[in-house]
Structure formats: structure tokens, C-alpha cells
Amino acid sequence: MHFTSEQRLDDDVLERAFTLGDIPGLLWTPAAAPASAPVPLILLGHPPLGLRTMYPRLAARARQAVADGFAAATIELPGSGDRPRWAAAEQARADLREALRAGGPVSEEIVDALVLPLVDKAVPEWRTALDAFLALPGICGPVGYSGGVISIGVRLAAVEPRITAAALFAGSFVPRAVFEEGRRVTIPLHVLLQWDDESNSRQAALDLFDAFGSKEKTLHANMGGHTGVPQYAGDAAAQFFTRHLK
Amino acid sequence: MHFTSEQRLDDDVLERAFTLGDIPGLLWTPAAAPASAPVPLILLGHPPLGLRTMYPRLAARARQAVADGFAAATIELPGSGDRPRWAAAEQARADLREALRAGGPVSEEIVDALVLPLVDKAVPEWRTALDAFLALPGICGPVGYSGGVISIGVRLAAVEPRITAAALFAGSFVPRAVFEEGRRVTIPLHVLLQWDDESNSRQAALDLFDAFGSKEKTLHANMGGHTGVPQYAGDAAAQFFTRHLK
Secondary structure, eight states: OEEEEEEEETTTEEEEEEEETTEEEEEEEETTOOTTSOEEEEEEOOOSSOHHHHHHHHHHHHHHHHHTTOEEEEEOOTTSTTSOOOHHHHHHHHHHHHHHHTTSOOOHHHHHHHHHHHHHHHHHHHHHHHHHHHTSTTEEEEEEEEESOHHHHHHHHHHOTTEEEEEEEOOSOOOHHHHHHHHTOOSOEEEEEETTOTTSOHHHHHHHHHHOOOSSEEEEEEOSOTTOOOHHHHHHHHHHHHHHHO | OEEEEEEEETTTEEEEEEEETTEEEEEEEETTOOTTSOEEEEEEOOOSSOHHHHHHHHHHHHHHHHHTTOEEEEEOOTTSTTSOOOHHHHHHHHHHHHHHHTTSOOOHHHHHHHHHHHHHHHHHHHHHHHHHHHTSTTEEEEEEEEESOHHHHHHHHHHOTTEEEEEEEOOSOOOHHHHHHHHTOOSOEEEEEETTOTTSOHHHHHHHHHHOOOSSEEEEEEOSOTTOOOHHHHHHHHHHHHHHHO
16 A cells, blocks of 8 residues: 555545555545554445545545544545446446436346446455555554445445444445345445435335345435435434444 | 323423323423423324323433423323223224234225224324413424324324424324325424334335425334334434424
8 A cells, every 4th residue: 555645634634545556545534643542444435436526525424434533445446537447347337328318227237237347346456455454553443334336335244344334325226136145244234325316226225225134224215316415314324333333 | 281290200301291171191391491491392192002001112202302402292192091992993903903813914994994083083182282282381382293103193294384393103004095195294204114013014104205295304214123213213313303493
């Protein structure tokens, strides 16, 4: 892990850009934290739109996490930002756009082609990044995962034992195979669903919530469309992490 | 309104029993509140099991409400506790028990017979009680409704303009007619659903949530069965009232 730049946000938060091999990322830690008092970590998931596009929303979530006593970190997803595209993903995105333009349902084949390779590539990268984050002074477990892509969060929750709580954003297409992975998830889950999300299947989100094997799972459904998550819903997710990671 | 007894809970809460005509009820107010600083009111809904049976849970909810800076009040439902039964309700309960024993679905006719007369009788009583509560020194609007029977809460939210926010417990059968009333509800709603409620239709709860006309509506689904609402879910409902009634 190689730090490439740093800046302060609001005096309280140290934001550092890094590269991990060829993967860029961002790390936020309490500016005043002594290495002797390490803080738990929240991994900030996000849609594959590139860190530059997502930066304002990620920085806001990171500020909240640090204010609540956590470190926060994220990495660029494979095929996003300046990272190399791969042909099959470009084709899947084109097929999705075409299906949406035609106004028809999006087929399982398109959803699988769109999401499964991304999950297969992203999850090992998140795990490698987690090794690096936890090797830094000032950061300790337990670790939470927060946000989308929900299929990435589900796979991580199922396979990565250092992640002990997850707040998942049910705002993207879910391949059938991910419902099976969901049954194997047993950590506490907090699932956020925008009830009137124009670009998401509400029924798929409810079915996935039902499938989760966790004894403690909570669904928070709100109005406001895909990007209109209310402030109080963000606050509730923050309270979830405070309950489980502190 | 005639107060019949009073006691202190934890030094901080004044609990008074009253009768309003032939309807018994309970009122909880801050023990130290001066009449010059009136507090908003939360009406505590409950299932038709009688105030004596429900007392421990009602008192716990009332303590929370008073700790948050509210008054709380409840009344005995028609046909519950020591209030006179009516034959049709007894018949509907017998029909429900028989349908559940037979393991079959509960027909719309049974649900209508069970719930609609209760709503028709209870809602005017709640409104009369509200007149009396708001005439007391130390209590002011706005008013919230909290809990079940959800069909009573929906009717009240639709017709009673002094109720400006409602936290509804989706834990009882819902007649078809109530979905139509739900469309006319426009106040902020916080709906609590026990996802694994063994005695409730999850799909009916989701359909009713979808029907509500409110621009701000939130669904919180949790595990734990009908009576196992987690503490943090109660805390979230309390935060909802603090956001809307203060």
C-alpha cells in the first residue's frame, strides 16, 4: 500500500489516497487518533461509477464514520475509474441499456453477465485491501461493510470472517446465484431499500432479505427514489454499526 | 374525565388512571412538568387484550415517551377488559380460532367481521379521549399515534387532523377496506413489521405500506416473532416521534 496524497477534511478527518498494486483507493481516519487507540473499520461499498464520480457521497459517509469513531476505506472497483475495462462487462452494460430502452424486463442472463464477473473480481481485491488496512497502525477489527454493490456485500459477508456486520444498499440487480449465497450469511445485517427506486426490483430486494440466514436482520424501506436516501436512514445505519462494531 | 388513582413510576413519571364516561384509561405525564411548559402527546395503541394484560408493555412504552419529553395516554378498547362484549365480536373471534385451528387461510369475511366493527367503535372513542387529553394543563399538540391495532391507526391517521405522525405496528389482520383508507393517509408514517410474525400476513403488511399516500413513510422489518420487537426498533420509533412532534 502506497500513499500518494493526503488532506484534512474539517480538521478532524485525515483523508489519504493510496494505490495497492494497480488499485487506487481512499482511506479516512481520525486526524487526532493516536496509534495506541486503534479504531474499527468500515469498508465503503459503492456502485461501479468510478471513485471520482462517487467522491462527494463517499466523503460524506466517511466523515460520518470518523465522527462515530471509525476509520473508513474504499477502493476503485475493477473496470471503473481509470482501471482497465473488459470486453464482456462493456457488452453486458450495452445489453442492459438496450433492455431498459426497450422497456422490457432485464433477463437473468444480462444480470448474471453484468454482476457476477464484477463480484468475482472485486471480492478478492477487497480482501487483499482489508489485509493492508488492518496492518496499518490505528486501525483494528471488527470490520463492517457498508453500501452497494449489494452482491459484492453479500459475497464478502458470506466468505470474509473479519467482516462482522454489514449495512447493505439494495439498489442494484441481484443474480439468482446471490440469493443462495445470501442463505449462508449469518452476521447481523441492516438492509436499506428505496421503496420507490425506479431502477431496482423491489421484489428481488425483499426476496433477498428473506433469504439471508442471519438471526439479526433489519430492513429499512424509505421513499425518495434511488439516490434520495433520507438523512435519518443514514443515521440509522450509523447507529447499527455503533451497536455492532464498538 | 375523572381521575381515579395516581402513582409515580421511577420518580419521573406520573401515572394516572381515569374514566371517561364508561371508558377506563391511563395517562402518563412528566412528574416534574410545570403547566407552563406543555408537552406533545403520544396515543398508545394496543391489541384488544385488555389494559390489565397489556399494562407492562404499555407502561414501558409510556416511560420511554415521557423520557423523550412527551405525555402518553391510552384507553380500554370496546369489548376488552371489563367493558361489555358484543355478540358479533365474540362470534368473529370464535370463527377466527376455528379457521386457525383448521390451518386454512382466514377469509376476508372473518377479517372484516373481526376488525371493522372494532375500528368503527374505537376511533370515535379515541377522538373523544383526545379532546379530553388536550384540554388538560401540561398537554399540547401535535399528537402522535403509536402501535396497533393497525386498522385503528390507519383510520385515525386518515380522519383526525390533530394526529400529525404515526408509528404503526403491522401485526394484525387488515380488512380490504383499510387499504383504501390507507391511500388517503398523508402524514409521516413509521411502520414496524416483524418479518417472521407467525400470526400475521407479511404480504398484507407490505401491500398496506405500499398503499399509504404519505410522501414520508418508512418500513422497519425485524426478526423476533410477533412479540419480539427488538429494543433498537423501539428506539427508532422513538426517534421518529422526536423528529416529528418536537
